[in-house]
Amino acid sequence: MQFAIISRRTTEGLTDDQVMPVVKKEIKAAKDFYQEGFIRQIWHRGDEPGAVLLLEADSLETAKEKLSALPMVKAGMLETEMIIPLTPYRGFAAD
Numbered sequence: 001m002q003f004a005i006i007s008r009r010t011t012e013g014l015t016d017d018q019v020m021p022v023v024k025k026e027i028k029a030a031k032d033f034y035q036e037g038f039i040r041q042i043w044h045r046g047d048e049p050g051a052v053l054l055l056e057a058d059s060l061e062t063a064k065e066k067l068s069a070l071p072m073v074k075a076g077m078l079e080t081e082m083i084i085p086l087t088p089y090r091g092f093a094a095d
Contacts, residue, residue: 003084004055010077
């Protein structure tokens with residue numbers, strides 16, 4: 001099952017010295033999740049700091065559990081605004 005995730009950085013008031021070590025860990029975790037097939041695509045948001053991800057997971061619970069393991073989430077520097085379960089587009093199904 002695939003999920004669209006909309007997240008927002010919550011690093012207001014923090015210095016680069018506080019944020020950057022966690023960002024480096026986040027990059028590694030994102031690469032690991034990409035290599036294992038959990039993260040399918042990832043983009044920076046253009047409207048505010050954060051990211052939009054396309055995930056592949058067996059269930060919503062699994063997706064939430066893995067997202068909560070991200071270093072920035074654990075540090076309180078990133079929050080998930082929305083998790084959208086995705087289903088196939090029926091318009092392409094045979095009539």
